[in-house]
Amino acid sequence: MANWELVSSAASFGGQQQRYRHQSDSLNCQMHVSVFVPPQAQKSHRLPVLYWLSGLTCTDENFVIKASAQRIAAELGMIIVAPDTSPRGEQVADDQGYDLGQGAGFYVNATQAPWDQHYQIYDYIVEELPALIRQHFHCKQKASIAGHSMGGHGALIVGLSNVQQYMSISAFAPIVNPMECDWGKKALGAYLGDDTTHWEQYDACHLLKQQGQFLQLPILIDQGLDDDFLTSQKLTKPFDELTKKINYPAQVNYHPNYDHSYFFIATFIETHLRFHYKHLMSQ
Amino acid sequence: MANWELVSSAASFGGQQQRYRHQSDSLNCQMHVSVFVPPQAQKSHRLPVLYWLSGLTCTDENFVIKASAQRIAAELGMIIVAPDTSPRGEQVADDQGYDLGQGAGFYVNATQAPWDQHYQIYDYIVEELPALIRQHFHCKQKASIAGHSMGGHGALIVGLSNVQQYMSISAFAPIVNPMECDWGKKALGAYLGDDTTHWEQYDACHLLKQQGQFLQLPILIDQGLDDDFLTSQKLTKPFDELTKKINYPAQVNYHPNYDHSYFFIATFIETHLRFHYKHLMSQ
Numbered sequence: 253m254a255n256w257e258l259v260s261s262a263a264s265f266g267g268q269q270q271r272y273r274h275q276s277d278s279l280n281c282q283m284h285v286s287v288f289v290p291p292q293a294q295k296s297h298r299l300p301v302l303y304w305l306s307g308l309t310c311t312d313e314n315f316v317i318k319a320s321a322q323r324i325a326a327e328l329g330m331i332i333v334a335p336d337t338s339p340r341g342e343q344v345a346d347d348q349g350y351d352l353g354q355g356a357g358f359y360v361n362a363t364q365a366p367w368d369q370h371y372q373i374y375d376y377i378v379e380e381l382p383a384l385i386r387q388h389f390h391c392k393q394k395a396s397i398a399g400h401s402m403g404g405h406g407a408l409i410v411g412l413s414n415v416q417q418y419m420s421i422s423a424f425a426p427i428v429n430p431m432e433c434d435w436g437k438k439a440l441g442a443y444l445g446d447d448t449t450h451w452e453q454y455d456a457c458h459l460l461k462q463q464g465q466f467l468q469l470p471i472l473i474d475q476g477l478d479d480d481f482l483t484s485q486k487l488t489k490p491f492d493e494l495t496k497k498i499n500y501p502a503q504v505n506y507h508p509n510y511d512h513s514y515f516f517i518a519t520f521i522e523t524h525l526r527f528h529y530k531h532l533m534s535q
Numbered sequence: 536m537a538n539w540e541l542v543s544s545a546a547s548f549g550g551q552q553q554r555y556r557h558q559s560d561s562l563n564c565q566m567h568v569s570v571f572v573p574p575q576a577q578k579s580h581r582l583p584v585l586y587w588l589s590g591l592t593c594t595d596e597n598f599v600i601k602a603s604a605q606r607i608a609a610e611l612g613m614i615i616v617a618p619d620t621s622p623r624g625e626q627v628a629d630d631q632g633y634d635l636g637q638g639a640g641f642y643v644n645a646t647q648a649p650w651d652q653h654y655q656i657y658d659y660i661v662e663e664l665p666a667l668i669r670q671h672f673h674c675k676q677k678a679s680i681a682g683h684s685m686g687g688h689g690a691l692i693v694g695l696s697n698v699q700q701y702m703s704i705s706a707f708a709p710i711v712n713p714m715e716c717d718w719g720k721k722a723l724g725a726y727l728g729d730d731t732t733h734w735e736q737y738d739a740c741h742l743l744k745q746q747g748q749f750l751q752l753p754i755l756i757d758q759g760l761d762d763d764f765l766t767s768q769k770l771t772k773p774f775d776e777l778t779k780k781i782n783y784p785a786q787v788n789y790h791p792n793y794d795h796s797y798f799f800i801a802t803f804i805e806t807h808l809r810f811h812y813k814h815l816m817s818q
Contacts, residue, residue, distance in 0.1 A: 262793075262794050262796050262798040262799070263759070263761070263790075263792040263793045263794065263798065263799065263802070264798040264799075264801065264802055265801075265802050266802075269798050317600065317601055317797070318600055318601070320603040320606065320801070322798070322801065322802075323603065323801075323802075476546070478546070507546075509546040510545075510546045511545050511546065513545050514600070515545040515546065515547040515552050515605070516545070516546065516547075518547065518548075518603070518605065518606075519546070519547055519548050519549075519605075519606075
């Protein structure tokens, strides 16, 4: 099959909400990725790009349908790339739980069978997908990265470990310390094995402790205080406390009444897009 | 069961996106209805209310998830009530087609078996649901009504036949002449029988021809020109032509490139909410 095939395109706020299908080398399967192409793509200048990483159970389409991001992206002239959350297909290993296997890739490179055959999602997000996007769209050199829950974890670990590639990071209700919560222990144990030293590169709190004083990538986090997973799944707070301890440039906002849903994301997505835009345009 | 039970509530733009369950007398089954309650509901004044009627296959949740309406409704202090598109449940008659039975009520009162046992959706929308909303929320006397596709048809026929109850009508890609298109013929034939004189009260073009010169309810319609159903399902145009012929106060906007999806609705929902707000506040 073609390596970058348009499967749908719908007009949205003067731009196009598109969906592409391609064969992924790193994931060794066919993938879908959603791309919002703003009206400014008609012109010749390079556009800012934001990658959005979704949470458990999501595909590339949840953000596109639920986050209300297109209006602002169209105003700002920002491309938003929303990949799927895992490799997909009948030949791809899976688990009956919603928090392991397809829809739950955790943005790591798996080393353990049977997951290691396809679950190289870290490489997909950091290398393969950005190369495809640069090939098919007229983009600024550096991008920004954002995400929700498991995808917020993804945005933090990808951004903090590749500071040369991104201008800014943001997250809604991110899992910041997967080594210490049930979702994280289950997934990292399955994908990476029992030796927890291999988990550390995928734990935002660990990365910040280890090298935070050398990093200066701006970070924005929003967190609802009625989020059912706030304490149990180590969302936001342990990371927030660490940033304060080392004076890391992170802005963390807590919102009474808001939960873990896309209604929360839709309410505050505008501030995230404007935050990234400001940093993306400074390159 | 309780006749008005809150089943979920999520903070959204300072208000609450809620979902209620209730036993419907007119539909003779349990129904769900989604209600956006804006932040202004805390205060004592009566709020404007907009009813949103969805299209084929939809439930009360599609609009809530996909239309990006909450931001504007929160700003304006507008309640938005989104009912389901048909009676629901195992005991409710259904059809294998997506365009008949559950999810496809067409906003009529059915007279033919087996549909007549539950499919009294016109009464539900015009009488039962507004009475429940007035009972549970502090509302202005008259409401406005809007919808998409089959729901645009619903908004037009309900509004035009109950002008004393509504301040304004709007629609996205409405079926305006169901007596003359496949979707309409199938549904009206099944629900109302072969005698097409019984269909006329549910055909917006017929209502406008018959009594348009006596009505002055403001109407706003938006229509995408890349809509696959534009010609085949008699969307917008026959109604637009009639309004021009009799100088009816309707504003009809056509949009190149836009299709029949919620990406189209999300792009233009703001103009609809502001249109209704202006008229709702003039009472």
